[in-house]
Amino acid sequence: MARVLRPSLWRSVRLNQTCASGSRQPGIVRVRFAPSPTGFLHLGGLRTALHNYLFAKSRGGDFVLRIEDTDQTRLVAGAAEKLEEILDWVGIVPDESPLRGGNYGPYVQSERLNVYREHADRLLAEGKAYKCFCSEKALELLRKEQARRKEVPRYDNRCRGLSPEEIAEKEASGIPSCVRLKLEPGFKGFHDLVFGLVRHDVANAEGDPVILKADGFPTYHLANVVDDKAFGWKPPTFGHLPLIMNPDGTKLSKRQRDAFVEDLRDSGYYPEAVLSYVTESGGGGETGRANKPPELQSLGSLIQNFNQEATSPHSFSLQSDKLVVYNRQAFANRLKDPESRQRIFAELEKLVRAKHTTEISDFSGEYLSRVLDWGKDRITVLDDLVNNPEMNFLWGRPNTEEVSEVSACGDLVRPVRNLILEWESEDFVLDKIPKELKSGLKNSGKSFKACMKAARIALTGRLEGPSLAELLYVLGQRESAARLGVCSEVRNLGNKRERKTA
Known part of the structure; x- marks a missing residue:
C-alpha cells in the first residue's frame, strides 16, 4: 500500500511518503496508492504510485487506486478524475479504482462514511476512543499558551477524563463533538522495508488525535486503517520512501509548477521520459544504473528490473537535465x-x-x-x-534587409546559389554537402568563409546558427535556392539605389 504519513506523527523519522504491501490471500500482493484530490498530481506522488505499481507488478500483484477525500475543505473539483487520467497517461493503470470499480468498493472515502462511523462507535464502546467537545477557539488558546511556554503544540487530552454524566450534559446542550483515539505508551516499533527498525512512541510526543470530525468525516488516521482492512488484506508491511529534493537541497514543493505531472505532459514531455526521470529519483528501486548515463527505460523494463531490497533510504535530488535527455531519447524512439x-x-x-x-x-x-x-x-x-x-x-523566410551585413551578401551568395542549382538530388545529402561546397567554390574567386557567412544570413537572417551544410539539407534545394536568390535581389536593388543617388 502507498500511504502518506503525517509529519506531525513521525517527526523523528522525517518522512512523508510510504508504500506497503499486504495480501488478501497467500501469495497475492495488493498495494494501494491513496492520494487526496486537492490538485494536480505532483512528481512526489507519481514516485509513490510508481514504486507501489512496480512492487506489485514485479510480484504479479494488484495495484489499487483509492481516493482519500475526507478533508472536504481542500477538495478541488475534477481533481480525482484528473489523477486517474494522469496515471493512465503514464501507463500506471490501476486494477481497481473509482472509475474501474472492483470487489472492494466504493474506492472514494466520502462514499464510505457509514463504515467509518461504525468503527468509531466500536472504539468508543470499547473505551479505546472518547468524545472531545473542545471548540476551535479553546484549542487555539491552548496552542498559544504552549507556544508562550516554548512547548511543542499538542492536545492536552483534557476531554479524556470526562465522566458519562458530563458527556451527556454537553450532548444535551448541543455542543458539537469529535472523536479522539486514546494513545497508549509502549510502542515497540515496526520493521520498515527501506529504513529497517523504526521506533517512535507517539503517545509520549503527541496528543490524542482526532479520528472522526464533528462533521461526520473521518480523518486519515481512522479511514486509511479501516479501508486497508476492508480492501482485503492483513496488516500491511510498510516501506517509507525518502524525500525528493531540488538540486539546491531544498524540499520539492507542491507549489512548483515544473513539479506537476500534468504540466510536464502539457509541455510536451512523453510518459516514458517522465517515468524514467522519476525512477532516477528513487521511484523504482535501484536498477544497476548508478553512475551511468541516463538511458530511457520502458515500463516493462522497470518492472523486470525492480529491486525493493536495493531501494536507498537517502533523499534524492532531481536533475532536470536528465529529463531533457530522457525526452530526447523518447522523441527519437517515436520517430522510428x-x-x-x-x-x-x-x-x-x-x-x-x-x-x-x-x-x-x-x-x-x-x-x-x-x-x-x-x-x-x-x-x-x-x-x-x-x-x-x-x-x-x-517556417518562414527571413527579412534579410534587417541584417546590416546583407549589403555584401548578394555577390557572395550568388556562387553558392549557382552551385546548388547544378547539384543532382542525390548530392543533396547531409554528409556530401560540405565536400561539394568546398570543391565547388574553390575557383569562385570568393572567400569560402565569407560565402558561408553570407549564405547563412540569406537562409536564416541570423549571423550564427547551424552549419551551412545543415541549413541547405534541412531547407532543401528549392527553398535554399529561393532564399539565396532573394538575398541576391536585395543586393542588386541596393546597387541600383546607390547608382541612382550618385
Whole structure:
C-alpha cells in the first residue's frame, strides 16, 4: 500500500511518503496508492504510485487506486478524475479504482462514511476512543499558551477524563463533538522495508488525535486503517520512501509548477521520459544504473528490473537535465515507429500553421521529415521547433534587409546559389554537402568563409546558427535556392539605389 504519513506523527523519522504491501490471500500482493484530490498530481506522488505499481507488478500483484477525500475543505473539483487520467497517461493503470470499480468498493472515502462511523462507535464502546467537545477557539488558546511556554503544540487530552454524566450534559446542550483515539505508551516499533527498525512512541510526543470530525468525516488516521482492512488484506508491511529534493537541497514543493505531472505532459514531455526521470529519483528501486548515463527505460523494463531490497533510504535530488535527455531519447524512439512518426507529423503541422504563415516552397511530409530528423537532438519538446525564435527560419523566410551585413551578401551568395542549382538530388545529402561546397567554390574567386557567412544570413537572417551544410539539407534545394536568390535581389536593388543617388 502507498500511504502518506503525517509529519506531525513521525517527526523523528522525517518522512512523508510510504508504500506497503499486504495480501488478501497467500501469495497475492495488493498495494494501494491513496492520494487526496486537492490538485494536480505532483512528481512526489507519481514516485509513490510508481514504486507501489512496480512492487506489485514485479510480484504479479494488484495495484489499487483509492481516493482519500475526507478533508472536504481542500477538495478541488475534477481533481480525482484528473489523477486517474494522469496515471493512465503514464501507463500506471490501476486494477481497481473509482472509475474501474472492483470487489472492494466504493474506492472514494466520502462514499464510505457509514463504515467509518461504525468503527468509531466500536472504539468508543470499547473505551479505546472518547468524545472531545473542545471548540476551535479553546484549542487555539491552548496552542498559544504552549507556544508562550516554548512547548511543542499538542492536545492536552483534557476531554479524556470526562465522566458519562458530563458527556451527556454537553450532548444535551448541543455542543458539537469529535472523536479522539486514546494513545497508549509502549510502542515497540515496526520493521520498515527501506529504513529497517523504526521506533517512535507517539503517545509520549503527541496528543490524542482526532479520528472522526464533528462533521461526520473521518480523518486519515481512522479511514486509511479501516479501508486497508476492508480492501482485503492483513496488516500491511510498510516501506517509507525518502524525500525528493531540488538540486539546491531544498524540499520539492507542491507549489512548483515544473513539479506537476500534468504540466510536464502539457509541455510536451512523453510518459516514458517522465517515468524514467522519476525512477532516477528513487521511484523504482535501484536498477544497476548508478553512475551511468541516463538511458530511457520502458515500463516493462522497470518492472523486470525492480529491486525493493536495493531501494536507498537517502533523499534524492532531481536533475532536470536528465529529463531533457530522457525526452530526447523518447522523441527519437517515436520517430522510428511509422505510426508514431505520422502522429508527430500531424501535431507539428498543426503547431506550425497555428503560429506561422508558412512561406516554405515545399511544405510537405518530406520537408517535415527532414526537420524532425535534424531537430530531434536540438530540442527538448516538439513545441521547441515552432516557438523557439532560433527555429523561425524553418517556417518562414527571413527579412534579410534587417541584417546590416546583407549589403555584401548578394555577390557572395550568388556562387553558392549557382552551385546548388547544378547539384543532382542525390548530392543533396547531409554528409556530401560540405565536400561539394568546398570543391565547388574553390575557383569562385570568393572567400569560402565569407560565402558561408553570407549564405547563412540569406537562409536564416541570423549571423550564427547551424552549419551551412545543415541549413541547405534541412531547407532543401528549392527553398535554399529561393532564399539565396532573394538575398541576391536585395543586393542588386541596393546597387541600383546607390547608382541612382550618385
